Amino acid sequence: MNRTFFPMNRVLLGPGPSNVHPKVLQALSKPALGHLDPQFIGLMDEIKVLLKYTFKTENEAALVLSGPGSLGMEACLLNLVEPGDKILVCVGGYFANRMTQIVEKIDGNLITLKETWGRAIDPNKLEDALKQNPDTKIVAFVHAETSTGALSDIKTLSEIAHKFGALSLADVVTSLGAVELRIDEWQIDAAYSCSQKGLACVAGMSPITFGPRAVEFIKKRNIPVQSWFNDLNLLLGYWNGPGKRIYHHTAPSNQFYGLHEALLLLKEEGIENSWKRHKENSIKLVSRLEEIGLEPLVPERERIPNLLTIKIPEGVDELKVRMDLLNKHNLEIGAGLGELAGKVWRIGLMGYNSNEKMINYCINALKDVLQ
Amino acid sequence: MNRTFFPMNRVLLGPGPSNVHPKVLQALSKPALGHLDPQFIGLMDEIKVLLKYTFKTENEAALVLSGPGSLGMEACLLNLVEPGDKILVCVGGYFANRMTQIVEKIDGNLITLKETWGRAIDPNKLEDALKQNPDTKIVAFVHAETSTGALSDIKTLSEIAHKFGALSLADVVTSLGAVELRIDEWQIDAAYSCSQKGLACVAGMSPITFGPRAVEFIKKRNIPVQSWFNDLNLLLGYWNGPGKRIYHHTAPSNQFYGLHEALLLLKEEGIENSWKRHKENSIKLVSRLEEIGLEPLVPERERIPNLLTIKIPEGVDELKVRMDLLNKHNLEIGAGLGELAGKVWRIGLMGYNSNEKMINYCINALKDVLQ
Numbered sequence: 031m032n033r034t035f036f037p038m039n040r041v042l043l044g045p046g047p048s049n050v051h052p053k054v055l056q057a058l059s060k061p062a063l064g065h066l067d068p069q070f071i072g073l074m075d076e077i078k079v080l081l082k083y084t085f086k087t088e089n090e091a092a093l094v095l096s097g098p099g100s101l102g103m104e105a106c107l108l109n110l111v112e113p114g115d116k117i118l119v120c121v122g123g124y125f126a127n128r129m130t131q132i133v134e135k136i137d138g139n140l141i142t143l144k145e146t147w148g149r150a151i152d153p154n155k156l157e158d159a160l161k162q163n164p165d166t167k168i169v170a171f172v173h174a175e176t177s178t179g180a181l182s183d184i185k186t187l188s189e190i191a192h193k194f195g196a197l198s199l200a201d202v203v204t205s206l207g208a209v210e211l212r213i214d215e216w217q218i219d220a221a222y223s224c225s226q227k228g229l230a231c232v233a234g235m236s237p238i239t240f241g242p243r244a245v246e247f248i249k250k251r252n253i254p255v256q257s258w259f260n261d262l263n264l265l266l267g268y269w270n271g272p273g274k275r276i277y278h279h280t281a282p283s284n285q286f287y288g289l290h291e292a293l294l295l296l297k298e299e300g301i302e303n304s305w306k307r308h309k310e311n312s313i314k315l316v317s318r319l320e321e322i323g324l325e326p327l328v329p330e331r332e333r334i335p336n337l338l339t340i341k342i343p344e345g346v347d348e349l350k351v352r353m354d355l356l357n358k359h360n361l362e363i364g365a366g367l368g369e370l371a372g373k374v375w376r377i378g379l380m381g382y383n384s385n386e387k388m389i390n391y392c393i394n395a396l397k398d399v400l401q
Numbered sequence: 402m403n404r405t406f407f408p409m410n411r412v413l414l415g416p417g418p419s420n421v422h423p424k425v426l427q428a429l430s431k432p433a434l435g436h437l438d439p440q441f442i443g444l445m446d447e448i449k450v451l452l453k454y455t456f457k458t459e460n461e462a463a464l465v466l467s468g469p470g471s472l473g474m475e476a477c478l479l480n481l482v483e484p485g486d487k488i489l490v491c492v493g494g495y496f497a498n499r500m501t502q503i504v505e506k507i508d509g510n511l512i513t514l515k516e517t518w519g520r521a522i523d524p525n526k527l528e529d530a531l532k533q534n535p536d537t538k539i540v541a542f543v544h545a546e547t548s549t550g551a552l553s554d555i556k557t558l559s560e561i562a563h564k565f566g567a568l569s570l571a572d573v574v575t576s577l578g579a580v581e582l583r584i585d586e587w588q589i590d591a592a593y594s595c596s597q598k599g600l601a602c603v604a605g606m607s608p609i610t611f612g613p614r615a616v617e618f619i620k621k622r623n624i625p626v627q628s629w630f631n632d633l634n635l636l637l638g639y640w641n642g643p644g645k646r647i648y649h650h651t652a653p654s655n656q657f658y659g660l661h662e663a664l665l666l667l668k669e670e671g672i673e674n675s676w677k678r679h680k681e682n683s684i685k686l687v688s689r690l691e692e693i694g695l696e697p698l699v700p701e702r703e704r705i706p707n708l709l710t711i712k713i714p715e716g717v718d719e720l721k722v723r724m725d726l727l728n729k730h731n732l733e734i735g736a737g738l739g740e741l742a743g744k745v746w747r748i749g750l751m752g753y754n755s756n757e758k759m760i761n762y763c764i765n766a767l768k769d770v771l772q
Binding site for chain 1: 403404405406407408409410411413415417418420421424426427428429430431432433434435436438439440441444447467468469470471472475499502503506507508595597603604605625626627628629630632648649650651652653654655656658659661662665668669727733738
């Protein structure tokens, strides 16, 4: 154990992390910078501009949390929910369920809307739930539910939330960069994501954005945000000024180099092109999987393009298949989570990995271990 | 702005980040691994063993939070303080003061012991404060107060806490790896640190450790930890099992490669040798600074070996000096914080940077811009 660690060169076709673009990996090992170095502040400003492009927003509050997507989830809820506030969470999978666990920990008044795992959230159900709970302050939902493979129509969900005077919070952890997402046009009030899926970067950062109404709410809270590390008011002092940036925490410079490079690559491709590429490769992957007798869980029009859930054929030892894929082919795919544990595999074609070579690799490996 | 970012090769002699060992930088750009990959779990196990060596502890709860040291501070307080619990924080600087801000946000019953900025915490004051507050459950203090340069005798502080039946929590952000620290021998119940100072790694990770009594307390809390991301019970399920590791968050694999390498380098040197090196270079730096008329703030026996605060000579424009150092010499030193803003500079010789070449570089640059 007293030796330098050399990871295997895995093919990462699970629900994330996915393989990282070589230019991003390179960027990570550049010399570190101080968190208040003018050059580093300049980098943060560039990241902000690139995030606004990626989120399709003009929000001034567009920044990166120095921790993974699940920190982003907790940070958004901590900022938007005052103890006792009514929050409605649309739950059709493991990650929406995690939101409810956090809401309970921070003393929100939780209302849960339940959807079948593997289906998009039904907007009619949201409308009904809000009629029964007109004092709801926040409606939270997951865009692409990584545990089930279902994509929800968050434009419509956000519209309904607004009709009832609530703010909308979207989990865009799996969709950002890979699936059509328009924060401003769809009037999403707040959203959080991660770095290691559609952005093809390493794990450990959480891009977030808050619209003007959400920022206003946070500034005027009666009870201060129950966290120092995640308090948006403090984070904005570091990210946006005005003027001199106020020290908050020591930002991880090298992680930020990687994210900057990943966002640049996405902009170079054009985000609409990236959405299209993910969609097209998803269609190809499904038809190739069907050829070898594997069937998607989610109905076609509700499928996440970059993350497919595949039903495990009867009589197949799912763990053995995944271990064989890993040990014989260096290939990682995901297990089912929560209600779907043991029932599905999860195959991701994300970011740098959304291409025909990866489809071929995946199909050939699956054929080999399933035969 | 649509270009790859190339950071200047700064000489980082501020309060951290410090320059990263080239082997650590290299480690960062290895291929990513999934957070449940058996190989990655193996890496986490090695990191745990190396952390126990570094903390000088046999604690089973020795792990890394996927965020910077300030997240570690918040996580420790969230886990150890139940709303309404009395916690005594020994405040002699900016970072201890941050603890009090967090305690207020999480509804702890805060008692503050005030010490002069630039001095070690006086154990007699703690004894008096605990006599007046015998129902105190936690005593929290900073080992090496990065804002003032003062090192406290946390062995004695912890003894006093225990005498009154309280648990002890130590901030070892600046000391870990660079200053003598013995978690078990000194009976520290919980401690948190960072990656970018004494460990000579990149920023963004927080090594923490909890002793058996602290873990017991957290397991038996009446009110669940008010955070999902920082809940030690969940984190231990991922880090320690038993048996199969339970998914918590997506750990940043590449950051962990860097930390593993940094901890290996420290073990290779021998931690006692590292403490000695930091001490010796600190003495050399002070005498060289005194030769050019600069004076340390902190009395000799209370000085942090790896972080010196230097009084700003009368009539000197402190900001101009720092900007000149940066622009003419690529050298970053730290400004004063809080009460000491405008009154001191902070010079760190940490980890990879604690050597004679850096002392020469620093003195020559200071001579140049101060002349």
